[in-house]
Amino acid sequence: NMEVIKCADQIIDLGPEGGDLGGKIVASGTPEEVSNNTKSYTGQILRPLFHGKKQ
Template identity: 60%
Template sequence: MLVIEHNLDVIKCADYVIDLGPEGGNAGGNIVVTGTPEEVAKVEGSYTGQFLKDVL
């Protein structure tokens, strides 16, 4: 199943995350990091990862 989600409670339960960004629009659409929520949380350049640190 593929889910496009911004809710951290959903993201932290995912088996695998593909974080796109780093921004939206023309500054987005690039793969920033892929992996488990714990792996994503370790990547400094991932906005999602920075917020995930607080909920893991």
């Protein structure tokens, strides 16, 4: 639930995929900092919550 994640103090986003393609830290920081990370799938979902809808 992105509304819950949005309120977190810190996020550690692991990935970028699952299995052998995962397990690396893709992004870490506050939800707003993660939303600015273009490599983070979580950041891509959080971005509209902080910066409005994509155009």
